[in-house]
Amino acid sequence: MTGDPAGFAEDCAELGELWPQLAEALQKDTGATSGATAITASEPFNLDVMRAMVELSAQVPVTTAWAAERCGEPWRPRPVPTCLHNLPRFHERLLALQIATTAQAVEQDVRRWRRLAKLALRLIDPSWDLPSWVVCTAHEVPSTPLRHVGAERAIVWEVVQEEGKPKKKPSTVLMRDGYWLCEHCGQTWPTAQWELLVAAVKAS
Ligand SMILES: [Zn+2]
Secondary structure, eight states: OOOOHHHHHHHHHHHHHHHHHHHHHHHHHHTOSSTTSOOOTTSOOOHHHHHHHHHHHHHHHHHHHHHHHHHTOOOOOOOHHHHHHHHHHHHHHHHHTTOHHHHHHHHHHHHHHHHHHHHHTTOEESOOOOOTTOBOSSOSSSOOBOEEEEEEEEEEEEEEEETTEEEEEEEEEEEEEEEEEOTTTOOEEEGGGHHHHHHHHHHO
16 A cells, blocks of 8 residues: 555564564574684574575665655665665655655565565464364365464563663564464464364364
8 A cells, every 4th residue: 555654664663673683583593693603504594584684685775775766865875774764754755756656666665574574583473383183174175284374473672670780672462363274265263263163173
């Protein structure tokens, strides 16, 4: 949807919060605390996080420079957080200038990056592991295990005491709890029915 500057600014702000979390997740996974630690094949390495970082660091500055140019604003290459901070201003300007296609393209980019970052950080959980006997009740053949899709979490900041000092730490809250899906017939169930459904499957 084009023309929702507030929603667009929120997406940019959320992406701005996710960006440093990607770097943190990568560091945790590689265990790299200094340049002296080489990444070896035996070390756990989160490829999704790496991919998201590579894509964002390549695309965010390019899209921002393009939006600035279309607005007729001077701009030089800047780091991802600065780009994300300025994008809402360019977006508003594009809408005011009625350059809707560019505004729309920029919105799509931000939505894609946000989803990419959240997927990499496991904040969007496309598939919760369910017991294999949890199958679609709408048909017996084929017996189709259900998938849990559409759940999404957001990062929130909590102040915790660490070594006697208050420190901000990221934690997450559930934004959407998703639903259950049969990929064969398309039947869906609200997550709240999980227990009811399991009971029904058990009893059958
Ligand atoms: Zn089904």
